Amino acid sequence: MSQQGYVAAPPYSQAQPGMGAYQGGFGSGPTQPLYGHYGGPPQAFSAPPAVAPAASMPLPAGSSQYNPNVQQNDCTDSDRLIFLEVQTTNMASPGPPPTQQLTNQMSSMNLGIQGLQSPPPPASSVVQQPFQTPPPSTMAPPQMPPGLQSPHMSPLMSPPQSPPESMPMASQSMAGTSMAGMGRPFPGPPPPGPGGFQQPGLGSAGQFGGYMAGPQQNMPGAFPGAQSAMAGPPQKKLDPDSIPSITHVIEDDQVKQGGQVFTTNIRGQVPPLVTTDFTVTDQGNASPRFIRCTTYSLPCTADLAKQCQVPLAAIIKPFASLPKNETPLYVVNHGDTGPVRCNRCKAYMCPYMQFIDGGRRYQCGFCNCVNEVPVFYFQHLDHMGRRVDFYERPELSLGSYEFVATLDYCKNNKPPNPPAYIFMIDVSYNNIKSGLVKLICDELKTLLEKLPREEGMETSAIKVGFVTYNKVLHFYNVKSALAQPQMMVVSDTAEMFVPLLDGFLVNYQDSRAVIYNLLDQIPDMFADTAESETVFAPVIQAGVEAFKAAECSGKLFIFQSSMPTAEAPGKLKNRDDKKLVNTDKEKTLFQPQKGVYEQLSKDCVASGCCVDLFLFPSQYTDIATMADVPSHTGGSVYKYSNFQIETDGEHFLRDLRKDVQKSIGFDAIMRVRTSTGFRATDFFGGIYMNNTTDVEMAAVDCDNGVTVEFKHDDTLSEETGALMQCALLYTTIGGQRRLRIHNLSLNCSSQLSELYKSCETDSLINFFAKSAYRAILNQPLKNVREILVNQTAHMLACYRKNCASPSAASQLILPDAMKVFPVYMNSLMKTAPLVGSTELSTDDRAHQRLSVMAMGVEDTQLLLYPRLIPLHNIDVNSEKPATPVRCSEERLTDSGIFLLENGQSMFLWLGQASSPDLIQSLFNLPSLCALPELDNPLSRKVRSIISGLLEKRSNSMKLQIVRQKDKPEMLFRQFLVEDKGLHGGASYMDFLCYVHREIRQLLT
């Protein structure tokens, strides 16, 4: 009962020194915690979730608005439906419309709904739709479904019950949303598209059998070359506005939740969309910036999970950047004994530990083990059974925080050295000739001043080193005492070693003069080189050896121009073969070559050596193999094909600057613990796994996202919910060993409707992208695409069957939280890795595949649904960001100017009839290859939009300017993801119809 064991520490609601100075027990805090929830009375999160189900948790005043789930347990399922097809038609007209007019009406449906004054909605807002006609037969998909022809649209059943203002997008609190209808778009099953997009459904395991039609012609966005002859009556063009739109969903969420505070005090609450601009206050669960889930309500049993086929996964970005107005993580010090952990499952102290027995013991929320409270950690409980120091200890009241790690958590029980960055420059002929070497050397002089440093520190603790290479490696001694740098050459690349220890890795500030000298000399030293061959694996090996010798972790920045063909370990040869595309052997194009690089990844991870590769290829370089080590060490691969300094130099430098300055942790190992009943079973990311539970990363930066899949191993309890704790052990940029903890609590339900209601489409698509991109290593692409479509149909069919109120089979009913899921899924299937086309570069496909594997939710969202921003009508004086439009040719206008970006590429599209004044304002003709800095409002506005985007994105993007109907426009058009794919793949509309048909088959 002694209190003297308690480590006295200042309450962390007080102003504290910055992170890093944590010797005072809790260490750091922000100068001012946001919204005063720590200093203030205990107003929120008043009980550990383990004992209080979310619905009955006391809420702080004003927080209920962020808590849609709690209040809605009693609403009917109809409020989460979207009706496609005929049901809404008589919203616009009081009586059932004659059948033959239906198609016409459908195209104007949305307008009709929004302007609706009469008839009034039924008195009861929860009325079910009593369909009197039997569900239409599914035997005649090519024809208009019987449902369309039957006069079953009495006002009683069809108007959705929501008031007009809730149209067209669903609101969580509104009772019902209708999308306008659309007709039957499949007049006949055309053959699979010539572009190679084999429609799924063929030859599948039987579960989803049946021949399916290919992409439809005569659709908006149909690609030239599609067959146009069709059976059946001519179809009216469908109104694309009638199908769910991602831009609307994004806008809608921004209006609803933008600028607001998201408080994480409620279990299982679905966060705002990843695209929405909001502020997070941590009150017991990790911010959605750190963890997002595919659903926030897990099904209670494995059977339910299997039934719905909705993947249960979390996307964890342990080092996500926080906006300036959010509190950085507190650092907690539990002293010499290390962080308090459960004896059995080793979970770290967190808000889910329940203190009992007067505070002497606590029950673990993960494994239920009852643990003694260590003497130093004892604290009395208040009348509610909560420790009186609840608000003073981040680990009791917050979702995310850090622990100081003791020597037990360090390699060889020794505190780590600060990490090092080694710059390894290929000085072969190509890189010298292009001016790249000089560009890099000049840039490093200023960039090295900006190496990341611990908050509050004046200089960076990161050491730097330099290597140049072609067929041999040159190491440089840049010790501060030297007047001139010294070069040491290693030509035996088979047995790589580091020829010098002292003076290779140095503190930049100390050795600045020698380093400057070196960087000035390098371009001249190799100016006359004729050497065009390079090595690659020995370069990485040299980095590993250097880190081993210096007993530190760190990162290699490798600037390489070509495939390594010189005689050395890891020598590669051209194995590109377009004949493999669309065959069962296509997967080999994505597989890295085995052997040297496999072992190298292992060595790198073991010594905390992250590899970033900057590639400047003029031809095929076998990226699948060259990027193998970066992709297993948390590194990035940047590719600048046919690099030219004038057009690509700035783009490359922006990438390099961002990369060097990123916030990052080294030599990391991550473990995801869960409460009983489910567990993490699969991991996707820039990671390495030696066993089934420990996720190893040589480094993890603010953009790295690890996707974790969960499976049941028992029944989950609705009462206690499901808990997860992600613990990441790593070395800071200052050389401190820390544990970063993120906790998240989810709901559990035996009702599938709860699961669907709590789905997060952006997270789902991140999971599907990564799992598909991994699957193509082992399976034919056709199978992978089939699985994606089948699972989409299955998820939606299960919703339809179990959660939606009865309705005509001709209706496509989508859960509100997943209404734009099909757009993303279709876009995913049209991405370069998944579409079998000989026109695509093998390296580009491999590169995209590997980039996506390490992405977080924001990045996959943007990649799969680019922003298309009209610029011709922007208000140059407005502060408001320009509103994007849907990614479809339909949205382009001949007189328009549009900006398109997806986080990887950026285009400025100029319509052929765009106003000469606009062009003049932007370009000062005739130069159209770059955007000059002109002194007029439009030019300033457009450039500020572009620079704003470049700042925000993790990669720099090269602005490509394309004119309508010019040849390069094709590059741009492939990003209009709602249209038919350039290299195969259906339009969004076709895909939706196709999925609908699959669903109908599943339901019969």
Ligand SMILES: [Zn+2]
């Ligand atoms: Zn435990």
